[in-house]
Amino acid sequence: MVLYFSGTGNSRYVAGRVARALGEPLCSLNERIKAGDYSPVETGERLIVVTPTYAWRIPRLVGDWLQKAKFPGAKRVWFLMTCGSEIGNAEKYNRALSREMGLSYMGTAQVVMPENYIALFRVPGVEESRQIVTRAEPDIDRAIAALAAGEAFAPLRNNLYDRVVSGPVNPVFYALVVKDRAFAAGAACTGCGRCAQLCPTNNIVLRSGKPVWGGNCTHCMACISYCPTEAIEYGKKSVGKPRYRLEAL
Template structure:
């Protein structure tokens, strides 16, 4: 393979973006970060990409942990990333660039991709109309990104405000990431649960274990909410605010794509 894309995705947005970009690059494979944490990494590629969602104005902690394993990667390889977000990406590209820099690597091009949100504990799911608008906008952006990547162009990170750098992706992000792993205490399953085990299979961090016929969360959570959104019975809740709220799954991604046994 000439190109490789690593992705992390909970409800499918980042997987869709990874697939779409891969389809435009010659000889490109996509690899799940959650399935590759213990795999040997090689660097004989022309390009390496990272696709991930924005959590609290920064990258998921599993992504930054993964990057720290790239010490054997060719330092001159072309690296790009795309961060999917709902409303405000903060200074995520600037932050991710620094994560790479610490490993002696350089972010050659970074992109922010607006997608439907999924953290329905904080807001209602986007309407079908808004979802369609975002997907249409992505189609246009994909063409621009393709040109950049095929030509291996350098794209400087756009300027971000002091508020984004030091408060959103600075202070708030650092606080939030530390809390994510234990915030799964708010998850619970209702009496609609039929013990299908999909929540356990879809969790990218092996954080869910079925005990006494009920899912339990083991405090290693990334807050991707895959368990909540992919539950076919809508039996999983995150506190009281998600009760009765519409779930979201990226319409271009299937459940089997997200399962551990899926590719």
């Protein structure tokens, strides 16, 4: 079974590639998390988790869900993490999570995909994004080959920088950066409700036909990236930047 969480399509794309190559079923964690569904998931012996990288680890809401859910029959777990540049020492925390899940840890693979974090970083345009995805294909293929052979992923880089960003920087980043106060919908908003439908934490509600954010944001960027009229901004940081979603490629 391939479980995936995805804000703007990167991890969904990688998960789909893996599932098709291995003949494994796909399960969206977005839907399960949004519904508060922790019912057992029949995964078979092999569990593959594909997620984006948030502050150099897997997203907290994904880790929380994995800790609460049950996976009858599962014995081994592999992690594939998409990122805009690097995942730091996420492997340390994935290994610990695997122990908490009662599963044998089979490694973490990094796949560099187009950056979507419009709240902080530069987001590539369509053509540059296509090139980045093309460069990612060999990494995806190597991960698939290891999975098909039942082998562990190769260990990743683990230097002082990696340990710092995934360690003490991660909680500081969440505390200081992962806020939704800067989100706002402008005059172009049609009140379609797409942002509320996509929000995995049910953090967005429509009031007087406009979205309002409720303080429980995970910064997946789905709302701002999928707004059909590009009416949503993240303060001044998103102004003039392209909205990234993989489907646009």
